[in-house]
Amino acid sequence: MPGSKGASSGGRAARQETLRHHNLALTLRHVLDAPTPVSRADIAAATGLTRATVSALVDRLLAARLVAELEPVAAQRAGRPAVPLAPAQGTVAAVGMEVNVDYLGVRAVDVGGRVLQQRVEMGDFRGSDPEAVLGRLAALAGSVLAVLSADGVVIVGTALALPGLVDSVTGPLRLAPNLGWRDVDVVALMSAHPVLAGMPPRLANEANLAARAEARVRRGEPSSFVYVSGEVGIGAALVLDGRIFGGRHGWSGEIGHTALATAGAFDEGGTLESYAGQDAIVAASGLPRECPVADVVAAAERGEPRVVAALERAGAALGVALANVVHAVDLEHVVLGGIYADLAPYLRAPVLAQLERRVITAPWAAVDVSVARAGKYPAMTGGALEVLQALVEEPAAWVPA
Amino acid sequence: MPGSKGASSGGRAARQETLRHHNLALTLRHVLDAPTPVSRADIAAATGLTRATVSALVDRLLAARLVAELEPVAAQRAGRPAVPLAPAQGTVAAVGMEVNVDYLGVRAVDVGGRVLQQRVEMGDFRGSDPEAVLGRLAALAGSVLAVLSADGVVIVGTALALPGLVDSVTGPLRLAPNLGWRDVDVVALMSAHPVLAGMPPRLANEANLAARAEARVRRGEPSSFVYVSGEVGIGAALVLDGRIFGGRHGWSGEIGHTALATAGAFDEGGTLESYAGQDAIVAASGLPRECPVADVVAAAERGEPRVVAALERAGAALGVALANVVHAVDLEHVVLGGIYADLAPYLRAPVLAQLERRVITAPWAAVDVSVARAGKYPAMTGGALEVLQALVEEPAAWVPA
DNA sequence: GATATTTGTTGACCCACTAAACTTATGCCC
DNA sequence: GGGCATAAGTTTAGTGGGTCAACAAATATC
Numbered sequence: 046m047p048g049s050k051g052a053s054s055g056g057r058a059a060r061q062e063t064l065r066h067h068n069l070a071l072t073l074r075h076v077l078d079a080p081t082p083v084s085r086a087d088i089a090a091a092t093g094l095t096r097a098t099v100s101a102l103v104d105r106l107l108a109a110r111l112v113a114e115l116e117p118v119a120a121q122r123a124g125r126p127a128v129p130l131a132p133a134q135g136t137v138a139a140v141g142m143e144v145n146v147d148y149l150g151v152r153a154v155d156v157g158g159r160v161l162q163q164r165v166e167m168g169d170f171r172g173s174d175p176e177a178v179l180g181r182l183a184a185l186a187g188s189v190l191a192v193l194s195a196d197g198v199v200i201v202g203t204a205l206a207l208p209g210l211v212d213s214v215t216g217p218l219r220l221a222p223n224l225g226w227r228d229v230d231v232v233a234l235m236s237a238h239p240v241l242a243g244m245p246p247r248l249a250n251e252a253n254l255a256a257r258a259e260a261r262v263r264r265g266e267p268s269s270f271v272y273v274s275g276e277v278g279i280g281a282a283l284v285l286d287g288r289i290f291g292g293r294h295g296w297s298g299e300i301g302h303t304a305l306a307t308a309g310a311f312d313e314g315g316t317l318e319s320y321a322g323q324d325a326i327v328a329a330s331g332l333p334r335e336c337p338v339a340d341v342v343a344a345a346e347r348g349e350p351r352v353v354a355a356l357e358r359a360g361a362a363l364g365v366a367l368a369n370v371v372h373a374v375d376l377e378h379v380v381l382g383g384i385y386a387d388l389a390p391y392l393r394a395p396v397l398a399q400l401e402r403r404v405i406t407a408p409w410a411a412v413d414v415s416v417a418r419a420g421k422y423p424a425m426t427g428g429a430l431e432v433l434q435a436l437v438e439e440p441a442a443w444v445p446a
Numbered sequence: 447m448p449g450s451k452g453a454s455s456g457g458r459a460a461r462q463e464t465l466r467h468h469n470l471a472l473t474l475r476h477v478l479d480a481p482t483p484v485s486r487a488d489i490a491a492a493t494g495l496t497r498a499t500v501s502a503l504v505d506r507l508l509a510a511r512l513v514a515e516l517e518p519v520a521a522q523r524a525g526r527p528a529v530p531l532a533p534a535q536g537t538v539a540a541v542g543m544e545v546n547v548d549y550l551g552v553r554a555v556d557v558g559g560r561v562l563q564q565r566v567e568m569g570d571f572r573g574s575d576p577e578a579v580l581g582r583l584a585a586l587a588g589s590v591l592a593v594l595s596a597d598g599v600v601i602v603g604t605a606l607a608l609p610g611l612v613d614s615v616t617g618p619l620r621l622a623p624n625l626g627w628r629d630v631d632v633v634a635l636m637s638a639h640p641v642l643a644g645m646p647p648r649l650a651n652e653a654n655l656a657a658r659a660e661a662r663v664r665r666g667e668p669s670s671f672v673y674v675s676g677e678v679g680i681g682a683a684l685v686l687d688g689r690i691f692g693g694r695h696g697w698s699g700e701i702g703h704t705a706l707a708t709a710g711a712f713d714e715g716g717t718l719e720s721y722a723g724q725d726a727i728v729a730a731s732g733l734p735r736e737c738p739v740a741d742v743v744a745a746a747e748r749g750e751p752r753v754v755a756a757l758e759r760a761g762a763a764l765g766v767a768l769a770n771v772v773h774a775v776d777l778e779h780v781v782l783g784g785i786y787a788d789l790a791p792y793l794r795a796p797v798l799a800q801l802e803r804r805v806i807t808a809p810w811a812a813v814d815v816s817v818a819r820a821g822k823y824p825a826m827t828g829g830a831l832e833v834l835q836a837l838v839e840e841p842a843a844w845v846p847a
Numbered sequence: 848g849a850t851a852t853t854t855g856t857t858g859a860c861c862c863a864c865t866a867a868a869c870t871t872a873t874g875c876c877c
Numbered sequence: 878g879g880g881c882a883t884a885a886g887t888t889t890a891g892t893g894g895g896t897c898a899a900c901a902a903a904t905a906t907c
Binding site: 058059060061064084085086096097099100120122123124125126127128 | 882883884885886887888894895896
């Protein structure tokens with residue numbers, strides 16, 4: 046998720062090989078992104094390549110087991126029936142892992158986006174010991190990998206989502222306030238376990254990876270949005286044309302630290318997290334500390350005034366912060382994820398109200414607010430998709446000559 | 447400045463021609479970006495292309511008058527002396543125009559970045575009539591274009607910088623509060639003038655184009671930064687790896703409307719512009735309305751306490767807003783432009799103080815604040831560079847077969 | 848003046864694409 | 878069931894833009 050290429054004079058020399066790599070990736074992407082199986086002729090028509098070229102490229106993808114031919118279905122049109130092509134199932138996969146405040150887990154996803162295996166362990170990891178926690182995670186990953194390799198699945202890599210600041214330039218986890226971790230060399234700790242020896246995980250922020258999963262669910266729709274992941278902390282991710290924009294170090298979207306409530310005295314003032322974080326909402330609701338979100342939702346459904354007011358207030362704070370993000374990066378869609386997805390019925394209106402009031406461009410491009418659709422533990426899926434994306438963009442490395 | 451490609455399955459089929467286009471652009475970029483003239487052999491070594499290929503590509507660039515051969519300089523090494531290649535001077539150029547609150551102007555820049563012609567007219571355009579103002583601008587442009595065409599310069603296009611919201615998707619200027627313009631079809635009004643008939647201007651925000659000029663001045667240095675353009679309004683631009691990130695409509699960087707001073711009551715609170723805009727600074731300084739910035743600087747230099755306090759306060763507000771931007775997009779450099787460049791001696795410290803206090807990632811990547819170096823009227827230069835960039839990225843369209 | 852060294856050019860070759868003909872497999876009409 | 882239209886996938890020749898290696902040109906060094 047570099048967000049930048051780095052090359053000073055952008056791009057390297059293109060040779061014949063580059064051409065083939067490009068078209069191979071294009072062809073693969075077409076098969077993977079299509080909602081239904083496609084034929085070689087469909088790909089040719091859509092890409093502008095000739096059928097001859099597509100055939101040659103597809104042959105390579107078949108050999109690499111990235112794509113599979115399905116049984117021809119009874120054709121209703123005249124002419125030779127097409128051979129349907131679809132993402133291969135259960136042949137090539139990536140593993141997404143996650144450590145969060147109250148659970149850890151591992152999920153394996155194949156090139157078609159199917160979940161092949163998954164394990165989740167609940168727990169309380171506030172103020173935990175990184176080495177011990179990562180040991181448990183590695184054990185979990187080991188059991189998943191064992192099943193996969195017994196099934197002959199090729200694993201292309203792993204990724205690990207963390208609720209904090211991961212330095213994508215130099216490596217370590219800088220800060221995960223709610224785990225109580227600081228400057229932890231997570232990659233080294235994970236690689237120490239033999240099961241992961243050959244596959245050091247890519248690290249990334251939980252919100253960024255969750256947003257990637259959300260982007261996949263929404264492929265086809267306008268795919269530029271701010272994904273807000275409400276958990277104990279508040280993370281956000283910027284998705285531009287289906288791609289995560291991580292910034293220089295992968296630290297974009299740290300809206301939990303947006304300055305609010307400054308009243309002209311710029312040296313004071315709370316952050317968004319102090320108004321709209323999970324703990325703040327629970328406290329303002331008058332509910333017991335660390336009670337689950339489900340309790341908040343239940344209380345709100347019963348119409349308890351203090352809870353409803355707390356959510357109203359949290360929504361307003363979130364709306365102000367999001368208005369600032371919209372002004373900074375010009376996006377028209379907000380997706381509420383994490384606990385905000387559960388609380389959306391109560392947050393949506395105040396968030397929208399602030400956006401409409403404050404966003405100066407709203408008259409020409411109203412900002413809409415929707416609810417995440419990527420399901421439970423989206424960051425694990427997103428981590429796997431992150432690794433798979435590298436494969437999809439450079440399939441030549443995995444395709445036999 | 448789309449900031450997005452739009453293509454759903456990203457990228458089209460690559461053919462042989464695509465290869466040549468890519469390498470032609472690569473070669474041209476190498477000549478343009480090099481600080482000193484380069485030889486064909488240098489380009490070959492740097493790009494990985496063979497000298498044979500580079501020779502063929504350079505021949506096309508010479509024919510298109512985008513590149514020129516210089517006189518060989520006395521070689522100090524053994525071997526045949528190299529033929530130095532440099533951007534052609536005064537052969538191919540683009541025109542950048544600007545309408546702002548107190549001036550309008552036109553500037554022509556060639557592929558090497560040299561200013562060939564320029565005209566600036568001072569005035570007061572608050573609450574002005576768009577048609578009349580654009581008529582004056584067109585006349586100015588006409589006189590510049592006349593001189594250029596007499597000199598045999600080929601004009602590849604024009605751009606127009608405006609202090610407001612330009613809708614890059616559907617075209618019109620949506621809102622320029624300080625001009626008092628709203629929903630003005632600027633392109634149509636400009637194209638009505640015969641001198642610009644064949645070359646409708648690209649419109650863009652003043653801050654975005656000024657930032658582009660700044661990025662060019664800083665090429666070679668780390669080129670991702672937030673450029674803040676303080677004028678009557680406050681605009682900003684996000685520069686990522688030397689490229690402007692404009693967002694979906696070109697409306698990124700509207701930090702003038704960042705919400706500040708909310709004191710827990712999220713329905714109140716002023717914007718950054720109400721604390722740090724030119725009018726706000728002048729008012730808080732106790733100076734006469736609409737007095738020039740030079741007077742503010744002079745008063746600050748004399749140490750007038752009310753002025754110094756006003757600048758301190760404006761700097762703090764700006765620092766809070768910039769901390770929010772840094773949290774949102776993860777950038778490490780802030781560049782102060784427009785009136786903020788003149789006021790930088792007084793703004794820099796409070797801005798830095800807020801950034802250090804609030805940016806949670808500061809311990810690992812301190813945000814620095816520097817002063818713009820692109821000179822007077824950077825948006826005019828940036829507009830021309832914007833047009834030239836399209837040429838540089840797709841030189842094939844301008845190069846004879 | 849002979850030799851080494853580097854630049855730029857030339858021509859043979861190679862590879863990935865296109866174009867167009869061909870083969871295969873179906874639906875439809877009689 | 879046979880002929881015909883239609884469409885999918887394959888085969889073969891051709892083209893373009895690259896590489897590679899040899900060569901010519903121009904200078905420094907001894």
